Amino acid sequence: MEKKWKKGSDSPRKDTFDPVLVEGKTPETVVLLLSSKEEDILIKACEAIHTFGEKGDENKVHLLGLGALEPLCQLITHNNKLVRRNAVIALGVMATNSDVKNALKKMDAIPSIIDKLSLEEDVVVHEFATLCLAALSVDFACKVQISDNKGFPPLIQLLSSPDPDVQKNSLEVIFNLVQDYQGRVEVQELGGIPLLLRLLKSDYPVIQHLVLRILHRVTFNEDSCKTFREEQGFEKMMDILSNTEFSDLHADALQVVSNCVSDSESLHLIQKSGGLRRLMDFVPSPNSSEIQSSALKCITGIARSSENRKLLHEQNIEKVLVELLSVLDVIMKTSICQAVSAMSLHPASKDSFRELGVIPAVVQLLNEESLILKEAATQVLYSLTDCNQLNTHAVYEAGGHELLVQQLCGSCPRTVANSAATLGNMAKQEVIRCSILSHGAIQALVELLKSTNTQILVSTTHCLTQMTCDNEAREQLNSAEGLQPLVNLLHSYHKEVLHNACRVINICASDRTAAVEMCRFGALEMLQEINQSVNQRSSLSELVMSNLLNSNLSIKYSLTGFLSSTDNISDDFYDAGKARKDQRVLTLEELSQQPVNQHHPVIVVNFTSMPEEMEVVPVEQSKPEEKNISRTDSRALRKQKKKSRQEEETKPEPIPEPKPPTEQPQKMTGDVSLQLLAQKARESILLLADEREQYATLARLVSTAMGGPIKVEKLHEFPWVLHISKLKFKLQSNVVPIGAIKMGIYCHRALLFKCLADSIGLSCTLVRGDYNRAWNEVFLSNGNLSRKESCCYIVDLMHHPGSLLKANSLAAEHYQTI
Known part of the structure; x- marks a missing residue:
């Protein structure tokens, strides 16, 4: 100490103080000494702490x-090596x-x-710093700090330290850091795997x-698995698993193996070293449930590959697994189920498990x-x-x-999804489907359809794709508001x-x-x-x-403006006009509830009955001479005085007196006028042998019902x-039955022609044009049976009915356009 003070001088300086021995007998005193400027005092104070x-x-x-903590944190950066230490x-x-x-x-x-952690520091510093x-490093925020401050490289370097305490402490830090993905990546990139494998030879079990x-x-x-294989990691694991002296390491070694056995290359390495048989031996081992569970995880990992499943099947793994299923331990049963599930992807294993009676045992686990x-x-x-009817029946x-x-x-999403x-x-x-429904x-x-879990x-x-093949299931789905x-x-x-x-x-x-x-719920708009x-x-x-459109012809016609010859119009069909872009077509019920407006009417077809709010007395029955005739008695209606339909129905009708607001629409059980037209069509047309004459006769019937022929200029x-x-x-x-219309133009006549043709079995289309135009297409073969030689014709219902x-002729184009 004198050399420091003299600094080369033989005579003491006058301003120096002779050394004073300081002793701290209480923690308070020692903590105060941590603030001293004297290095010797700091060394002794830290030692005492x-x-x-x-x-x-x-x-x-x-x-x-x-x-004491704050001054210690400052002293670890002190210039004096002993103070730092x-x-x-x-x-x-x-x-x-x-x-x-x-x-x-x-x-x-x-x-x-x-x-x-620098290599310039001594081993003791490394030991206590780590x-x-x-x-x-147990704390997440601290792990991020260690990683951000480049803590990984020196920690990996210290794995080569000669001091086992430094090795142990460094491994503990690394273990905490590799719980996160980035930590695992850094170990791989910094070459940590070879150093880790080298430490398996340590004399200290805690390090192993x-x-x-x-x-x-x-x-x-995956990259780490590849490095693990290249560094003979599998061989080292098999050495541990084959050595009974390392039985305490077997569970951990099996955990490592379970991560790297799903690909064929890894399985080849295991087979090469006799590892597959060794893994199989661990499965029924009664000594340790932890080892059994780890071995089962290995089997599950191996079974992820179809090639590996075949090899395991040849080793009769199914029998081993089924025998273990009787254990009481829940964790073991879970591991067994996971292995059985993986092996069940092999078709032969599915049958083996059924024959070994595993299905009733697994069902009971529910x-x-x-x-x-x-x-x-x-x-x-x-x-x-999956793809096994015998197993399905066994369940x-x-x-x-x-x-x-x-x-x-249930509350577990995966259980619900699996079920x-x-x-x-x-x-x-x-048979099973019906029982499931019950x-x-x-x-x-x-x-479950309302779940947010994918x-x-x-x-x-x-499941519903299979269940809804049944009519009862579809009815239940609708009733359950599904x-x-x-x-x-x-x-x-x-x-x-x-x-x-x-x-x-x-x-x-x-x-x-x-x-x-489904259309009401917006299915068509979403599909569009x-x-x-x-x-x-x-x-x-x-x-x-x-x-969807074929099952809802009203919407199909509104959206596409076309009904094919196979689209047969039936009751409750309605023409609401051409649908506007991005606007849902309203249902007949919704349309019927709207107040009367200035827009085109909704034309409804009903051969039998209609919703009550749309039932009306046909025009013919409103005449005084017919007031006592039954609404549904068609025979009585046919006894009416014969008049020229064209003259009678084109006669201007008097505007009725306004009705009181509280008066309800007249009601009836159906569109009687349409019923009568359909009956007349059947009686007058089906007896005709000539196809052309059938279409022409029907056209004249429609024209007469809708006001007769009209000259273009009129x-x-x-x-x-x-x-x-x-x-x-x-x-x-706004909803008008088509039979009530006695003055109709192109769009009304074409719709009536289509629905009457469909009702008697004649084939035709319905096509919507612009500006209230619509027409019907029919195909006539001219005696040829081949449809390819048939010609398409447009039926004139307006000017020269019949x-x-x-098609595509000048006359047809004039009929279809203004």
């Missing part, structure tokens, strides 16, 4: 309360206490601690365990309380029943379908959800009532949007659109607008 702190957590907390030791000792650790996190000490980081646990996390990444076990059991049942015989329906109301998917597999058999499956599935939606819609949430799924951007939803809608579209409902999208459009979405004088306005006023409705105008 760590000695006092080592005696227990109570002492560490006491030092924290005295304010002792300060790091003291800080490391104190950091093992949770209260100290929490306080330390707030002091931003991590960058300074990482600096102490000890400090091991305590801090830490290495295996780190490798287990790191090998989740009664267990463990959610994770139920999830695994439902996954097994899905795998076993049914074991009462599995009833328990699976109950699982649809729905399994029921979908089972519903392919009619247990309330549809109501439960409807609730996997649940995929499985639920898959059509609206089903249609809502057309908004989904998930490809499989959208595809399955389209399949269910397509099936339900075969039912006219369901089709109308889908079919305009390059990414979402598919042949299925286009088919669904077509089938068309503007034809009072059809006034006539229909009177009808709307009389009916107090004339057939060849």
Whole structure:
């Protein structure tokens, strides 16, 4: 010490003070000494701090309360090596206490601690700096700080330290860091895997365990698995698994192997070293459930490859798994189920499991309380029943379908999804499907359609594609108000959800009532949007659109302006006019509830009965001489005095007196006028042998019913607008039965021609043009049987009723356009 003060001079300086021995007998005194300027005092104070702190957590907390932590954090960066060393030791000792650790996190000490990992520092500094980081790295925020401050490279370097304590502490820090993806990537990129494998030869079990646990996390990444193989990682794992002296490491080693066995290259390495047989031996081992569980995870991992499943099947793995299923441990049962599920992807294994009686045992697991076990059991049942009718029947015989329906109301999303998917597999058999329906499956599935979980939606819609093949199921779906949430799924951007939803809608579209409902919920508008999208459009979405329209001809005609010869008009068909772009076509019920307006009427077809609010007395019955005639007595109506229909029906009608606001529309049981026209068409046309004459006769019948022939130049004088306005006023409705129209033009006559032709079995189309134009196309073969040689004709219903105008001719074009 004298050399310092003399600095080369033999005589002491006058301003120096002789050394004073300072002793601190209380923690308070020692903490105060941490603020000293004297290095010797700092060295001794830090030493005293760590000695006092080592005696227990109570002492560490006491030092924290005295304010020792802040000066220690400053002293670890001191210029004096011994001061730094002792300060790091003291800080490391104190950091093992949770209260100290929490306080330390707030002091931003991590960058300074990482600096102490430099190879220039001695081993003791490394030991206690890593000890400090091991305590801090449990916290997520601290892990981010360590990574951001380049803590990984020095930690990886310290794996080569000669000191086992440094190795252990560094491994603990790394283990905490690799719980996150970025940490696993950094270990791989910094060449940590070879160093980790080298430490497996350590004499210290704690180091070996830490290495295996780190490798287990790191090998989740594909690149790390590849490096693991290249560095003979599998061989090293097999060496451990084959050595009974390392039995304490077997569970951890199996965990590592389970991450890297799904590809054929890894399996080849395992087989090469006899590892597959060794893994099989661990499965029935009664010594440790942890080892068994880890071995089962390996088997599950191996079974992810179809080639590997075949090899495992040849090793009779199914029998081993089934024998284990009787264990009481829930975790073991779960692991077994996961292995069975993976192996069930192999067709031969499906049959083996059934023959070994696994299905009733798995069904019973659905009664267990463990959610994770139920999830695994439902996954097994899905795998076993996929494309295997015998297994499906076995699940049914074991009462599995009833328990699976109950699982649809469960709280675990994966269990719910697995259950729905399994029921979908089972519903392919009619007897089972009926039984599933009887247990309330549809109501439960409807609730699942409202889920936001994608996997649940995929499985639920898959199940409904099978269930709705049954008429009863479709009725239940409609009654349970399932059509609206089903249609809502057309908004989904998930490809499989959208595809399955389209399949269910397509099936339900075969039912006219369901089709109308789905259109009311906006299905057509959504499908139009889908079919305009390059990414979402598919042949299925286009088919669904077509089938929905075919089941709802009213909307089809409104949207497309065309009905083909196979589109047969029936009761409740209505023409609401051409639909506006991006506007939903209203239902007949909605249209009938609207107040009378100035727009074109909605023309409705009803051969039998109509909704009450649209029932009307036909025009003929409103005449005084017919007031006592029964509304439905067609024979009495035919006895009326014969008059010229054209003269009578074109005669201007007097404008009726305004009705009081409270007066209700007149009511009847059907469109009698249309009924009479259909009857007359059957009687007068079906007896005709010539096809041309049939169409011509029907055209004249329609023309007569709608006001007779009208010359082109007199068309503007034809009072059809006034006539229909009177009808709307009389009916107090915008909805007008077609039979009530006695003055109709192109659009009215073409619709009447189409519905009468359909009713008697004649073939024709209905095409909407512009400006109230519409026409019918018929195909006549001219004696040739081949349709390809048939000619298309436009039926004249207006000017020369009964004339057939060849399509694309000048006469036809004049008829179709203004």
